[in-house]
Amino acid sequence: MANLGGPRVYSCSNCGNDVSLRDDIISKAFQGRTGRAFLFSHAMNIMVGPKEDRQLTTGLHTVADIYCRDCREVLGWKYERAYEEAQKYKEGKFIFEKSKIAKENW
Template sequence: MGELVGPRLYSCYKCKNHVSLHDDIISKEFQGRNGRAFLFSHVMNIVLGVKEDRQLMTGLHTVADIHCGDCHELLGWKYERAYDSTQKYKEGKFILEKSKIVKENW
């Protein structure tokens, strides 16, 4: 029987840089710029862009784009601030677009 070599990971689809753990997924029911996206509690090996206000499907948010720390591919964004009280749970959380990440150790 094959044993897992480590935790199940998500990596940048372009350069395979590890960007998050499967266990850090909060929800798979999000929408990104290019289709489905996942909400994560933590990410790693990324570079944050400039904070900006953006009108998203759920209202106005202050967000910062997330780029791969190695190849600088745009992977998603970080929720810095939610203006609607029902969206506050997203603050400090991260969106990674499903089309921009790949599974490893599955």
């Protein structure tokens, strides 16, 4: 597992495993299952589950849940495909639920 140990890292709030960098945040204006969520361009130390079509606030998307590689906690999802042209920018990006991640070394 990568452990950056540097500033501006987000980690799994359950086990402390580093999962993304602050600099990878695209937007903080997203909604997850448990409330507020952030859209990230990159993620690390995660596992990606099976793809499924899901009707989200912004339309139909193919997504896959993402899990902490260490403790297996569901952290959010990865956008695999957006069916509407205006949503294509999300493809390959990651949603992390704010309640599932914690700031480290800020």
